[in-house]
Amino acid sequence: MAYILSVFAVRNLLVLSLALNVSLILRVLLLHDSQDGSFNGFFFAEQKEEALATKITRLSSSVLPSSSSLTMAQGDEDRVINLDHGDPTMYESYWQKKGDETTVVIPGWQFMSYFSDATRLCWFLEPEFAEQIVRLHNVVGNAVTENRHIVVGTGSTQLFQAALYALSPCAEAEPISVVSAAPYYSSYPLITDCLKSRLYKWAGDARSFSKNGPYIELVTSPNNPDGFARRSVVNGSEGILIHDLAYYWPQYTPISSPANYDLMLFTVSKSTGHAGMRIGWALVKDEDVARKMTKYIEINTIGVSKDSQVRAAKVLKVISDNSEGPNEGDSFFEFSYRVMAKRWKQLREAVQQSGLFSVSDFPPQLCMFLNRVFEPQPAFAWIKCEGDIDNCESFLRGKKILTRGGKHFGVSPKYVRISMLDRDKNYETFVRRLSTIRS
């Protein structure tokens, strides 16, 4: 991406960061008590105490060296650990190590227009980002890009809505049913029914769906929350499928072959860890569907942030470059594969030590990209409280571990989903605490 020039001196950055850090910490410490905003959780309410901890951790782990006296002082064992949402802050350390390789510089007069390329079907898609999407899929081998239209979205969340809009029949008297096999991603029902649309409506667990006529089935593979590979389950003839492949990347699961479906969703949040960019993309076979998805995003937000597309293009480029280059061992997917492998090992040990929980085993498979056989190591742990603990979420909340309970995913409250993507420090505290929990 020649528009964006990496002209950043790491040393300058460090000096400025440290100066900044002092002022920010002072601001947090001095001004915090005067703030009156109450915290509105990320889909579910959490305590302000935890929010403050998160804030301080963010500052310290992104700006300071890793052992900050500020976070340590708070008392590690009393600290609330929030693993409810899948905030991928685990990846910060890798990108920090990469220094200025992924730094973007955007002059004030660039990317001002609504349009990225008015000759494209998706006129708000930055050409360089489109190019890097295709390249990365080809490098990793996780999706077919030939004869596909790319639609960019404000995260894959917006693309999911764009797909519902595009796939719903216009002329039907009643809304089309939207289903997914339980446990399904907790946001699907919320998003689908948010505006009480007459075009589509949430119809619950795909396994118990037996209505005649057209329906939309969401297939998340690997699945959020439980990490298993999935195929469609409804046995209807008029099903339309949306494949959410947010987690089909080699740090989470062996890449067995390029996914080749009609409508596939991806997001940088879970592939590169840049959730704050709010960038996702869809690979769409049917031109008319791609056109309608583009129309939805036009009506919903008149396109997608150019700045974030440009930054995402840079990040994807560096990942592809490093995966193909001589420093392959230091590549993004090698790093993140190793972190996930270590974390899953720690988790299984903690679960065994505690004796109160259980977690699934996954069959090992050959990853064509990493050229190695391994068991899936999902972005979320899907944990069951054994014995007579009926509500695992509230049980763990009592231990100051915030998780998302099974009922939000359409199953028993004996299950919880736990993010595996938090920063090292939080993850270490979590597994240590989990291992000591007794009934």
Next chain:
Amino acid sequence: MAYILSVFAVRNLLVLSLALNVSLILRVLLLHDSQDGSFNGFFFAEQKEEALATKITRLSSSVLPSSSSLTMAQGDEDRVINLDHGDPTMYESYWQKKGDETTVVIPGWQFMSYFSDATRLCWFLEPEFAEQIVRLHNVVGNAVTENRHIVVGTGSTQLFQAALYALSPCAEAEPISVVSAAPYYSSYPLITDCLKSRLYKWAGDARSFSKNGPYIELVTSPNNPDGFARRSVVNGSEGILIHDLAYYWPQYTPISSPANYDLMLFTVSKSTGHAGMRIGWALVKDEDVARKMTKYIEINTIGVSKDSQVRAAKVLKVISDNSEGPNEGDSFFEFSYRVMAKRWKQLREAVQQSGLFSVSDFPPQLCMFLNRVFEPQPAFAWIKCEGDIDNCESFLRGKKILTRGGKHFGVSPKYVRISMLDRDKNYETFVRRLSTIRS
């Protein structure tokens, strides 16, 4: 914004830009014919020919010196001029002149989390952006910010939908009516009815609305498309108002006093010209409404691009700094006021020379910010075809001038809306061509 460092050498940029420019132009010229994507217009379809012209103009006016042989060669009088959408590319030249003052540098490991500040009601709002919003409103004096919650959105388009979601009564059996006085912004009906929500529905021109019970009235002031200052017009007791103040800035209209309404929408697209950022903000009095708007944006897109917020903060800061500093005469609002004044003068002369069109006069008023009396000079011209031309849009299309016809704004097709914010070259060609049109 200390996270973002202006360390950019203008000379380096220029050299690289020129090299880049050569390669991009070659790409456009060599590869263009092989592209098969057909152009999906910005709300309304336009010709591919025009799209290509736009693309080349974009490259030339943003990267090359202003007189590019490439655009001139195409034949100025045959060129399609697209003034349908309000793409604010007029502002590029100002920001280009400002050089590195508004350049942002974002390292790859920054702004990765979903969260900006988990202790805030709007947890995805970057604190520095919030600060600069308040500062700019205080500098310009166009809105009261005390005791307001700020909600950031992916443009004000998303905030409008967030407001509908937040203001719709949950328990009602039938959708709440959404109205606005004609001529109203053409996107309001499209956005409101896009998903056929059971929460709200478009109910047309506010002036003919007489239903009992609650309703939502959109008040756009200055109005899009016609530029007039507005107040609510429905005489009901249960009205809820949304004030769209996208154009309440001193380049478009005299700032008579700070707007002081319950729910006010703003956007960088029309204030600073950075449409590609997709950043807007709402000033909201009621905490519960602000919380629901935040929830909608959480469900719709899980927040708003951090990169664009950070860039917007920088741009707003430079505008405030320059408005208050010693170089006040070179400030953003002085520049853009002068451009708009010149363009409106040219437009009125062209309308007079042609004799086929008419355009409204506006009463002059004192602007408290610029400390000067002037007539509004809106971002759109609202032009009427006089005589026996019934469809002004199609008449002007025949002259290769693309506009948006009155029917999209709920009024007669004798009217068209014309963007006044295109680049100098396009605007000059437009007024020259308009002045020569005879019946």
